[in-house]
Amino acid sequence: MDFHIKVILAIATCALSVGADITTYVPQLTLMPIQGSVTSTTFTLDKPQCIFGSRTNQVWLLVARSNVSVSITNAMLKPPSMYSSFPTQGYYHVPLGTEASYPCSNTADYIRVGDTVYCTDNTYCNAPLPDSGPYRVKFVVMNNNALVSSSLWSGLITLRTGKNPSTIDTWPGRRSGGMIVLTSILSLLMGILTLCLTAAFFVGCKGMSRKKGTKENSIIQADQNTKNYKTHYSSTIRHQPDPPSSPEPKIV
Structure with a gap:
Protein backbone atom coordinates (compact mmCIF):
# COMPACT_ATOMS: atom_id res chain seq x y z
CA MET A 1 0.00 0.00 0.00
CA ARG A 160 22.74 8.96 7.62
CA THR A 161 25.57 8.45 10.08
CA GLY A 162 27.07 5.02 10.59
CA LYS A 163 28.06 3.95 14.07
CA ASN A 164 31.53 2.70 14.85
CA PRO A 165 31.20 -1.01 15.81
CA SER A 166 33.74 -0.54 18.61
CA THR A 167 31.43 1.97 20.31
CA ILE A 168 28.41 -0.35 20.42
CA ASP A 169 27.75 -1.42 24.01
CA THR A 170 26.71 -5.08 24.13
CA TRP A 171 26.77 -5.31 27.94
CA PRO A 172 23.49 -6.62 29.45
CA GLY A 173 23.30 -3.53 31.60
CA ARG A 174 21.91 -1.70 28.60
CA ARG A 175 18.89 -4.03 28.52
CA SER A 176 15.58 -2.98 30.03
CA GLY A 177 14.63 -3.92 33.58
CA GLY A 178 11.81 -6.19 32.42
CA MET A 179 14.16 -8.07 30.09
CA ILE A 180 16.65 -8.62 32.91
CA VAL A 181 13.93 -9.95 35.26
CA LEU A 182 12.55 -12.27 32.58
CA THR A 183 16.02 -13.58 31.75
CA SER A 184 16.74 -14.20 35.45
CA ILE A 185 13.48 -16.12 35.95
CA LEU A 186 14.06 -18.27 32.87
CA SER A 187 17.62 -19.02 33.99
CA LEU A 188 16.39 -20.04 37.46
CA LEU A 189 13.69 -22.30 36.02
CA MET A 190 16.20 -23.89 33.67
CA GLY A 191 18.53 -24.59 36.60
CA ILE A 192 15.71 -26.18 38.65
CA LEU A 193 14.68 -28.32 35.68
CA THR A 194 18.26 -29.47 35.18
CA LEU A 195 18.55 -30.47 38.87
CA CYS A 196 15.25 -32.38 38.73
CA LEU A 197 16.31 -34.28 35.64
CA THR A 198 19.67 -35.13 37.22
CA ALA A 199 18.03 -36.35 40.43
CA ALA A 200 15.51 -38.45 38.48
CA PHE A 201 18.34 -40.00 36.51
CA PHE A 202 20.27 -41.07 39.62
CA VAL A 203 17.14 -42.38 41.36
CA GLY A 204 16.26 -44.41 38.32
CA CYS A 205 19.75 -45.87 38.08
CA LYS A 206 19.70 -46.76 41.78
CA GLY A 207 16.32 -48.50 41.47
CA MET A 208 17.49 -50.51 38.50
CA SER A 209 20.60 -51.55 40.44
CA ARG A 210 18.47 -52.78 43.37
CA LYS A 211 16.17 -54.77 41.12
CA LYS A 212 19.15 -56.36 39.41
CA GLY A 213 20.71 -57.34 42.79
CA THR A 214 17.43 -58.84 44.07
CA LYS A 215 17.02 -60.89 40.91
CA GLU A 216 20.58 -62.24 41.14
CA ASN A 217 20.11 -63.20 44.80
CA SER A 218 16.89 -65.04 43.94
CA ILE A 219 18.67 -67.02 41.23
CA ILE A 220 21.53 -67.97 43.58
CA GLN A 221 19.12 -69.06 46.36
CA ALA A 222 17.11 -71.15 43.93
CA ASP A 223 20.24 -72.86 42.70
CA GLN A 224 21.32 -73.71 46.26
CA ASN A 225 17.90 -75.15 47.08
CA THR A 226 18.07 -77.32 43.98
CA LYS A 227 21.44 -78.79 44.97
CA ASN A 228 20.34 -79.60 48.57
CA TYR A 229 16.99 -81.11 47.62
CA LYS A 230 16.34 -84.79 48.74
CA THR A 231 13.24 -86.83 48.26
CA HIS A 232 11.19 -87.42 51.43
CA TYR A 233 11.49 -91.22 51.33
CA SER A 234 15.17 -91.52 50.57
CA SER A 235 16.13 -91.56 54.28
CA THR A 236 13.58 -94.21 55.40
CA ILE A 237 13.96 -96.85 52.76
CA ARG A 238 16.79 -99.26 53.49
CA HIS A 239 18.30 -101.84 51.23
CA GLN A 240 16.74 -105.32 51.89
CA PRO A 241 18.84 -108.40 51.13
CA ASP A 242 17.49 -110.84 48.64
CA PRO A 243 15.73 -113.93 50.26
CA PRO A 244 17.77 -117.20 50.29
CA SER A 245 16.97 -119.51 47.50
CA SER A 246 15.37 -122.88 48.44
CA PRO A 247 17.46 -126.00 47.76
CA GLU A 248 16.57 -127.97 44.74
CA PRO A 249 14.87 -131.34 45.51
CA LYS A 250 16.93 -134.42 45.12
CA ILE A 251 15.77 -137.11 42.80
CA VAL A 252 15.96 -140.68 44.23
Whole structure:
Protein backbone atom coordinates (compact mmCIF):
# COMPACT_ATOMS: atom_id res chain seq x y z
CA MET A 1 0.00 0.00 0.00
CA ASP A 2 2.85 2.40 0.86
CA PHE A 3 4.44 1.72 -2.52
CA HIS A 4 1.31 2.85 -4.41
CA ILE A 5 0.92 5.94 -2.23
CA LYS A 6 4.52 7.01 -2.89
CA VAL A 7 4.17 6.49 -6.63
CA ILE A 8 0.92 8.49 -6.68
CA LEU A 9 2.53 11.31 -4.71
CA ALA A 10 5.53 11.36 -7.05
CA ILE A 11 3.32 11.52 -10.13
CA ALA A 12 1.14 14.18 -8.49
CA THR A 13 4.21 16.28 -7.76
CA CYS A 14 5.22 16.06 -11.40
CA ALA A 15 1.70 16.94 -12.52
CA LEU A 16 1.57 19.98 -10.26
CA SER A 17 4.85 21.20 -11.65
CA VAL A 18 3.41 21.41 -15.17
CA GLY A 19 3.68 24.99 -16.29
CA ALA A 20 5.62 25.92 -13.14
CA ASP A 21 8.51 28.34 -13.27
CA ILE A 22 11.98 27.40 -12.07
CA THR A 23 12.06 30.40 -9.76
CA THR A 24 9.23 28.90 -7.66
CA TYR A 25 10.45 25.30 -7.72
CA VAL A 26 11.67 23.73 -4.46
CA PRO A 27 13.94 20.67 -4.83
CA GLN A 28 12.62 17.69 -2.89
CA LEU A 29 14.00 14.38 -1.66
CA THR A 30 12.37 11.68 -3.74
CA LEU A 31 9.28 9.83 -2.55
CA MET A 32 9.94 6.97 -4.93
CA PRO A 33 10.36 3.57 -3.21
CA ILE A 34 14.02 3.11 -4.07
CA GLN A 35 16.66 1.62 -1.83
CA GLY A 36 19.21 3.99 -0.38
CA SER A 37 17.35 7.21 -1.09
CA VAL A 38 19.49 8.70 1.67
CA THR A 39 22.80 7.11 2.65
CA SER A 40 25.92 8.23 4.49
CA THR A 41 27.39 9.76 1.29
CA THR A 42 24.46 10.30 -1.13
CA PHE A 43 20.90 11.54 -1.34
CA THR A 44 18.27 11.33 -4.06
CA LEU A 45 16.16 14.16 -5.46
CA ASP A 46 13.06 14.10 -7.63
CA LYS A 47 14.04 14.97 -11.18
CA PRO A 48 12.35 18.29 -12.04
CA GLN A 49 9.92 18.30 -14.96
CA CYS A 50 8.16 21.03 -16.92
CA ILE A 51 10.11 23.85 -15.30
CA PHE A 52 12.77 24.26 -17.99
CA GLY A 53 12.50 25.30 -21.60
CA SER A 54 13.65 23.12 -24.48
CA ARG A 55 16.75 25.23 -24.94
CA THR A 56 20.45 24.49 -24.80
CA ASN A 57 21.13 26.28 -21.54
CA GLN A 58 23.12 24.26 -19.01
CA VAL A 59 21.46 23.01 -15.83
CA TRP A 60 23.58 22.77 -12.69
CA LEU A 61 22.82 21.59 -9.17
CA LEU A 62 24.30 23.78 -6.48
CA VAL A 63 25.17 21.75 -3.36
CA ALA A 64 25.95 23.79 -0.24
CA ARG A 65 26.25 23.39 3.47
CA SER A 66 23.17 24.74 5.19
CA ASN A 67 25.07 27.38 7.14
CA VAL A 68 26.77 28.61 3.95
CA SER A 69 23.66 28.62 1.74
CA VAL A 70 22.16 31.64 3.51
CA SER A 71 25.06 33.83 2.43
CA ILE A 72 25.29 32.74 -1.23
CA THR A 73 24.24 35.49 -3.64
CA ASN A 74 23.44 35.32 -7.36
CA ALA A 75 26.81 36.85 -8.10
CA MET A 76 28.47 33.87 -6.37
CA LEU A 77 26.67 31.38 -8.63
CA LYS A 78 28.77 32.24 -11.67
CA PRO A 79 31.00 30.83 -12.87
CA PRO A 80 30.30 27.32 -11.53
CA SER A 81 32.35 26.30 -8.52
CA MET A 82 34.51 23.20 -8.70
CA TYR A 83 34.19 20.28 -6.32
CA SER A 84 37.76 20.84 -5.14
CA SER A 85 36.68 24.19 -3.68
CA PHE A 86 34.00 22.64 -1.46
CA PRO A 87 36.19 22.20 1.66
CA THR A 88 37.09 25.89 1.69
CA GLN A 89 34.00 27.75 0.41
CA GLY A 90 31.31 25.22 1.41
CA TYR A 91 29.50 24.79 -1.93
CA TYR A 92 30.06 23.40 -5.44
CA HIS A 93 28.22 22.81 -8.74
CA VAL A 94 27.24 19.47 -10.31
CA PRO A 95 26.55 19.48 -14.10
CA LEU A 96 23.17 17.94 -15.03
CA GLY A 97 22.98 18.44 -18.80
CA THR A 98 20.84 20.85 -20.76
CA GLU A 99 17.30 22.08 -20.21
CA ALA A 100 16.16 19.78 -23.00
CA SER A 101 17.05 16.82 -20.73
CA TYR A 102 14.06 17.65 -18.48
CA PRO A 103 10.88 17.41 -20.59
CA CYS A 104 7.38 16.97 -19.21
CA SER A 105 6.67 13.30 -18.52
CA ASN A 106 4.18 11.15 -16.67
CA THR A 107 7.02 8.93 -15.44
CA ALA A 108 8.68 9.95 -12.20
CA ASP A 109 12.48 9.99 -12.21
CA TYR A 110 15.23 10.94 -9.81
CA ILE A 111 18.74 12.37 -9.49
CA ARG A 112 21.23 10.80 -7.08
CA VAL A 113 23.67 13.32 -5.65
CA GLY A 114 27.13 12.00 -4.69
CA ASP A 115 26.76 8.93 -6.90
CA THR A 116 30.10 9.05 -8.77
CA VAL A 117 32.67 7.19 -6.69
CA TYR A 118 35.52 7.50 -9.18
CA CYS A 119 35.47 10.86 -10.92
CA THR A 120 37.17 11.20 -14.28
CA ASP A 121 36.83 14.98 -14.11
CA ASN A 122 37.89 16.44 -10.79
CA THR A 123 36.82 19.89 -11.90
CA TYR A 124 33.07 19.30 -11.75
CA CYS A 125 32.36 15.95 -10.13
CA ASN A 126 29.29 14.37 -8.57
CA ALA A 127 31.50 12.89 -5.87
CA PRO A 128 30.31 11.31 -2.60
CA LEU A 129 29.54 13.84 0.12
CA PRO A 130 32.19 13.99 2.84
CA ASP A 131 29.94 14.01 5.92
CA SER A 132 26.34 14.01 7.13
CA GLY A 133 25.80 17.74 6.56
CA PRO A 134 23.15 19.11 6.72
CA TYR A 135 23.01 20.40 3.14
CA ARG A 136 20.74 22.49 0.92
CA VAL A 137 20.52 22.35 -2.87
CA LYS A 138 19.09 24.44 -5.72
CA PHE A 139 18.93 24.16 -9.51
CA VAL A 140 20.77 26.80 -11.50
CA VAL A 141 20.47 27.54 -15.25
CA MET A 142 23.45 29.16 -17.00
CA ASN A 143 24.38 30.21 -20.49
CA ASN A 144 28.12 30.50 -21.10
CA ASN A 145 28.72 31.00 -17.36
CA ALA A 146 26.07 33.71 -17.26
CA LEU A 147 23.27 33.15 -14.76
CA VAL A 148 19.86 32.74 -16.41
CA SER A 149 17.66 31.66 -13.49
CA SER A 150 17.63 29.46 -10.42
CA SER A 151 15.19 27.59 -8.21
CA LEU A 152 14.53 28.07 -4.52
CA TRP A 153 16.62 26.34 -1.89
CA SER A 154 15.57 22.91 -0.70
CA GLY A 155 14.94 22.08 2.92
CA LEU A 156 17.66 20.70 5.15
CA ILE A 157 19.06 17.37 3.95
CA THR A 158 20.92 15.32 6.55
CA LEU A 159 22.69 12.12 5.59
CA ARG A 160 22.74 8.96 7.62
CA THR A 161 25.57 8.45 10.08
CA GLY A 162 27.07 5.02 10.59
CA LYS A 163 28.06 3.95 14.07
CA ASN A 164 31.53 2.70 14.85
CA PRO A 165 31.20 -1.01 15.81
CA SER A 166 33.74 -0.54 18.61
CA THR A 167 31.43 1.97 20.31
CA ILE A 168 28.41 -0.35 20.42
CA ASP A 169 27.75 -1.42 24.01
CA THR A 170 26.71 -5.08 24.13
CA TRP A 171 26.77 -5.31 27.94
CA PRO A 172 23.49 -6.62 29.45
CA GLY A 173 23.30 -3.53 31.60
CA ARG A 174 21.91 -1.70 28.60
CA ARG A 175 18.89 -4.03 28.52
CA SER A 176 15.58 -2.98 30.03
CA GLY A 177 14.63 -3.92 33.58
CA GLY A 178 11.81 -6.19 32.42
CA MET A 179 14.16 -8.07 30.09
CA ILE A 180 16.65 -8.62 32.91
CA VAL A 181 13.93 -9.95 35.26
CA LEU A 182 12.55 -12.27 32.58
CA THR A 183 16.02 -13.58 31.75
CA SER A 184 16.74 -14.20 35.45
CA ILE A 185 13.48 -16.12 35.95
CA LEU A 186 14.06 -18.27 32.87
CA SER A 187 17.62 -19.02 33.99
CA LEU A 188 16.39 -20.04 37.46
CA LEU A 189 13.69 -22.30 36.02
CA MET A 190 16.20 -23.89 33.67
CA GLY A 191 18.53 -24.59 36.60
CA ILE A 192 15.71 -26.18 38.65
CA LEU A 193 14.68 -28.32 35.68
CA THR A 194 18.26 -29.47 35.18
CA LEU A 195 18.55 -30.47 38.87
CA CYS A 196 15.25 -32.38 38.73
CA LEU A 197 16.31 -34.28 35.64
CA THR A 198 19.67 -35.13 37.22
CA ALA A 199 18.03 -36.35 40.43
CA ALA A 200 15.51 -38.45 38.48
CA PHE A 201 18.34 -40.00 36.51
CA PHE A 202 20.27 -41.07 39.62
CA VAL A 203 17.14 -42.38 41.36
CA GLY A 204 16.26 -44.41 38.32
CA CYS A 205 19.75 -45.87 38.08
CA LYS A 206 19.70 -46.76 41.78
CA GLY A 207 16.32 -48.50 41.47
CA MET A 208 17.49 -50.51 38.50
CA SER A 209 20.60 -51.55 40.44
CA ARG A 210 18.47 -52.78 43.37
CA LYS A 211 16.17 -54.77 41.12
CA LYS A 212 19.15 -56.36 39.41
CA GLY A 213 20.71 -57.34 42.79
CA THR A 214 17.43 -58.84 44.07
CA LYS A 215 17.02 -60.89 40.91
CA GLU A 216 20.58 -62.24 41.14
CA ASN A 217 20.11 -63.20 44.80
CA SER A 218 16.89 -65.04 43.94
CA ILE A 219 18.67 -67.02 41.23
CA ILE A 220 21.53 -67.97 43.58
CA GLN A 221 19.12 -69.06 46.36
CA ALA A 222 17.11 -71.15 43.93
CA ASP A 223 20.24 -72.86 42.70
CA GLN A 224 21.32 -73.71 46.26
CA ASN A 225 17.90 -75.15 47.08
CA THR A 226 18.07 -77.32 43.98
CA LYS A 227 21.44 -78.79 44.97
CA ASN A 228 20.34 -79.60 48.57
CA TYR A 229 16.99 -81.11 47.62
CA LYS A 230 16.34 -84.79 48.74
CA THR A 231 13.24 -86.83 48.26
CA HIS A 232 11.19 -87.42 51.43
CA TYR A 233 11.49 -91.22 51.33
CA SER A 234 15.17 -91.52 50.57
CA SER A 235 16.13 -91.56 54.28
CA THR A 236 13.58 -94.21 55.40
CA ILE A 237 13.96 -96.85 52.76
CA ARG A 238 16.79 -99.26 53.49
CA HIS A 239 18.30 -101.84 51.23
CA GLN A 240 16.74 -105.32 51.89
CA PRO A 241 18.84 -108.40 51.13
CA ASP A 242 17.49 -110.84 48.64
CA PRO A 243 15.73 -113.93 50.26
CA PRO A 244 17.77 -117.20 50.29
CA SER A 245 16.97 -119.51 47.50
CA SER A 246 15.37 -122.88 48.44
CA PRO A 247 17.46 -126.00 47.76
CA GLU A 248 16.57 -127.97 44.74
CA PRO A 249 14.87 -131.34 45.51
CA LYS A 250 16.93 -134.42 45.12
CA ILE A 251 15.77 -137.11 42.80
CA VAL A 252 15.96 -140.68 44.23
